[in-house]
Amino acid sequence: MTQFHVNKLLLLAVLSVSLNAWAGDRPYLATSTAVAEEDDDGVWSVATAYQQVGINKILSGSVEYAFNPTNSIQFELTHTLDTEADSAGQEAEIEFKHLFNHIARDGWGLGVSASLVFAKPQDEVWRHGGVTLNVPFSLSLWEGDGLFHLNAGAMKPVDENLQWTASAAIERKVAKGTTLFAEIARQGDQNLLHGGVRYWLKKDKVALDFSLQRTQGPDQSAEGFVIGLNLFDL
Numbered sequence: 001m002t003q004f005h006v007n008k009l010l011l012l013a014v015l016s017v018s019l020n021a022w023a024g025d026r027p028y029l030a031t032s033t034a035v036a037e038e039d040d041d042g043v044w045s046v047a048t049a050y051q052q053v054g055i056n057k058i059l060s061g062s063v064e065y066a067f068n069p070t071n072s073i074q075f076e077l078t079h080t081l082d083t084e085a086d087s088a089g090q091e092a093e094i095e096f097k098h099l100f101n102h103i104a105r106d107g108w109g110l111g112v113s114a115s116l117v118f119a120k121p122q123d124e125v126w127r128h129g130g131v132t133l134n135v136p137f138s139l140s141l142w143e144g145d146g147l148f149h150l151n152a153g154a155m156k157p158v159d160e161n162l163q164w165t166a167s168a169a170i171e172r173k174v175a176k177g178t179t180l181f182a183e184i185a186r187q188g189d190q191n192l193l194h195g196g197v198r199y200w201l202k203k204d205k206v207a208l209d210f211s212l213q214r215t216q217g218p219d220q221s222a223e224g225f226v227i228g229l230n231l232f233d234l
Contacts, residue, residue: 024167026049026230027171027207027209027228027230028149028167028181029213030151030165030167030185030192031136031149031151031168031169031185032097032111032113033136033138034099034108034109034111034136034149035099035103035138036070036102036103037104040066040068040069043066043232043233044063044065045063045066045232045234046062046230047061047062047228047229047230048061048228048230049209049226049227049229050227051224051225051226051227052224052225053215053223053224054224055082055084055222056081056082056083058079058080059078059079060076060077060078060079061077062074062075062076069099070098070100070102070111071098072097074093074094074097075094076095077090078090078091078092089119089120089121089122090120091117091118092118092120093115093116093117093118094115094116095115096115097113100112103140107139107140108137108140109136109137110136110137110138111137112133112135113133114132114133115131116128117129117157128158130155130157130158132155132156133153133154134151134152134153134165135152135153136149136150136151137149138150141170141172142173145173146170146173147171148168148169149170149183151167151185152165152166153165155187163187163188164187165185165186166185167183167184167185167186169181169184170183171198177199177201177203178197179198179199179200180195180197180198181196181197183195189217190215192213192214192215194212194213196209196210196211196226197209197211206231208228208230209226209227209230210227210228211228212224213226
């Protein structure tokens with residue numbers, strides 16, 4: 001087997017266990033929220049992020065459209081560069097989410113989301129990567145200054161066994177325009193620790209995220225950081 005093919009196989013392995021394989025609502029990497037905003041009716045939001053995880057540099061962007069406060073669709077595109085192998089790959093995800101209730105009214109929220117994932121290794125065509133199903137739960141805390149999230153679900157990569165997924169996350173406003181957040185997640189035999197700070201450049205409109213992350217599996221672990229810029233209610 002040539003070095004070129006070895007590098008491509010290594011990149012495929014990285015894509016399958018990297019944070020790109022996790023799907024979350026920013027600022028989270030692996031956790032979806034069940035928070036229905038009353039004014040999310042026919043609005044767009046955009047999220048961009050740069051990650052460096054071990055030897056990998058990851059650039060991602062997503063666009064979400066809320067049909068109404070409880071139904072939304074999101075498209076995310078991710079580009080991963082392996083700096084050691086000098087090879088790259090792309091991943092695309094389409095997610096539909098439905099929320100069953102309003103957290104502002106009930107103090108908690110429950111929903112369900114389904115996703116299709118597609119992958120494109122370097123110099124190859126796009127291929128179907130798998131499907132995911134997730135059930136997010138969110139709980140309002142500290143009189144609305146914080147939120148607690150729980151996720152449970154499953155992921156079925158193409159030609160691989162079903163993988164169970166679970167995560168827990170928490171966030172709290174600590175100062176004007178500043179929120180701290182943290183999450184822990186597991187997917188198959190992969191673990192994620194992630195936490196950081198979100199600063200609102202413009203209240204409820206523009207947010208800047210900075211966080212640290214660590215992933216760990218049976219044979220490898222990696223550490224890195226995430227910088228994200230998010231635009232809401234467009």
